[in-house]
Amino acid sequence: MTIGEAALRGTSTPAEVRRSATGPTAGLAEGYAQANLIAVPRDWAYDVLLFAQRNPKPCPVLDVTEPGGHRTVLAADADLRCDVPRYRVWEHGELVAEPADAGGHWRDDLVAFLIGCSFTFESALKLAGVPLRYVEQGRNVPMYVTDRECRPAGRLHGPLVVSMRYVPGHLVETARAVTARMPAVHGAPVHVGDPAALGVADLDRPDFGDATMPHDGDVPVFWACGVTPQAAVMASRPPFAITHAPGHMFVTDVRDDTYRVC
Amino acid sequence: MTIGEAALRGTSTPAEVRRSATGPTAGLAEGYAQANLIAVPRDWAYDVLLFAQRNPKPCPVLDVTEPGGHRTVLAADADLRCDVPRYRVWEHGELVAEPADAGGHWRDDLVAFLIGCSFTFESALKLAGVPLRYVEQGRNVPMYVTDRECRPAGRLHGPLVVSMRYVPGHLVETARAVTARMPAVHGAPVHVGDPAALGVADLDRPDFGDATMPHDGDVPVFWACGVTPQAAVMASRPPFAITHAPGHMFVTDVRDDTYRVC
Structure with missing residues (x-):
């Protein structure tokens, strides 16, 4: 499919x-x-x-x-x-x-x-009028491995992974407020704007998922991503x-x- | 002290x-x-x-x-x-x-x-104009063991414990909304009103803490309480x-x- x-x-x-x-x-x-x-x-x-x-x-x-x-x-x-x-x-x-x-x-x-x-908060984003570029473009959401280390636990360690959605500049605060109310599905964004602040070099080359295209005036908004435990598996090598x-x-x-x- | x-x-x-x-x-x-x-x-x-x-x-x-x-x-x-x-x-x-x-x-x-x-959300309640009867009365907050069983985990099981604060009827919705925003410190109440619905027979005989006195028009409001793990210790008997x-x-x-x- x-x-x-x-x-x-x-x-x-x-x-x-x-x-x-x-x-x-x-x-x-x-x-x-x-x-x-x-x-x-x-x-x-x-x-x-x-x-x-x-x-x-x-x-x-x-x-x-x-x-x-x-x-x-x-x-x-x-x-x-x-x-x-x-x-x-x-x-x-x-x-x-x-x-x-x-x-x-x-x-x-x-x-x-x-x-x-984070797919779980997307119907709330849509209801609030926030467009989902990657869905419009028929893509998988782009995900990036950041240079932020998670707090380790026992034998597990690894970097924070984020998902990114382009959001029209005037709707960034709406997107933040809507998602903040849903902490069990990643909550508010971890970062808005310059991807370099997360150690992400090129938004067009995601580590997982597909690159998406911004519209004029769109800002990249980054949410913590549930692929993070998978990155910890890669880094920590459980059997x-x-x-x-x-x-x-x-x-x-x-x-x-x-x-x-x- | x-x-x-x-x-x-x-x-x-x-x-x-x-x-x-x-x-x-x-x-x-x-x-x-x-x-x-x-x-x-x-x-x-x-x-x-x-x-x-x-x-x-x-x-x-x-x-x-x-x-x-x-x-x-x-x-x-x-x-x-x-x-x-x-x-x-x-x-x-x-x-x-x-x-x-x-x-x-x-x-x-x-x-x-x-x-x-739940003490953590009390400054937010005060800011919102919700009085704290037990503090006014120089008491410890009253806590009750309910007849609701927690979801067990491994060897641990036990009942839900709640803290109770009398809240003026017209401020119950305010208290609910203020505390709902703080899920990491128990969040919204688990019950408002009749203590019998939680299996609590007598508000004047708390299982922990002190009884407090309602004012006219006050309603008992119950929040999940962090003494619950202690009740699980009593019930599950770890060494x-x-x-x-x-x-x-x-x-x-x-x-x-x-x-x-x-």
Whole structure:
């Protein structure tokens, strides 16, 4: 499924998206929260949970499974082993597979973390009149590895990853205010303007996702991104991990609005 | 020091309060966040952190120490072993000591969790014109064990504990809105009105803290309380734990306002 098809499917249910989507999930099952996935052996679970606690902007935890489990309170009938459109399987920090079904890789000692995703605040941005250039352009959201180090936890360390959306200058404050109300899905931007301040050299060469085109008067706005734990996996090399592929999220049965605090 | 003296000391610095306070800390070092403490052996740390993640209203985690450590990013010069006015020491769920200094009880494998406290939103309530009856009356805030079970995590389970403040009826919505903006310190109330809905039989007999007197037209408003992990210790009986004594909080160097999300 391409993003073009995705846009057509904005009214799909979360269960339909979990069953059928194979590409990036932005715009799918509109109004429902999406989540990043990282599953690690039980022995590493405390490190991941503490890393998330110490870095709540990129790693807001929405749910944690029982060891070996594949069920989540975020979607009662979902199976985390196969209901993400595309997975990444990691061994000692190296990407070893990118399957559409992780059933063959799942282990009995895996603990899965579902982490808030900025796609979740996009319906609120749209409602507030903030256009989404990358969706208009049929792209995956661009993501960048910054030069900011997260606060380490146990054996886990790594850089902050951000997603970027071009926002018309006069709507930057609106975008900030709307997203600040949703801290469980990354909250307010971490930076507005000059990408060099984050150590990002070239917005046209994202580390994950696709480059997007600004309109005249657009300003780049950066939000903390749930790919950050994946960058920590790359940097910290746990023996094994399964994550989602960037942009290919787990779509939950929870309404976006649930994560708006006021 | 009594609460009466405490009121006089609203302009004390956090470091002064940490050094000298021996009683409840409501109203002390006004404008600075206060925190609940629970320290458990490293072997129980994942259970506590997961319990907190699964019950974010009562257990918003502000910081977690390294095993055996007694330093926190919330107050660089503080010593968690002695800078809380009063501690509780637990063995297998039984209270065995209530010292003013926990240095003699601290262990090399303890991991300390600092958890948001509703005292932190009280300056915002005051600013919004919401009176604090229990402070006016020179009492500790009343806390109640409810009949709502928290979502268990590993070996930890237990009931939700709430703090209660009488709020004039016409200010209940103000109090809700002000506190909703501060999810890291318990956020919006969990219940307004009839205490029986929480399984609380008699507001004049709190489980912790002191009974307070309503004014005509006051409504009881209940917020999730950071004593909840302490109730989980009582219910789940880990071999060892150190907590603060209810109402006797760790005063941080972090401004209240840091925890306001919008």
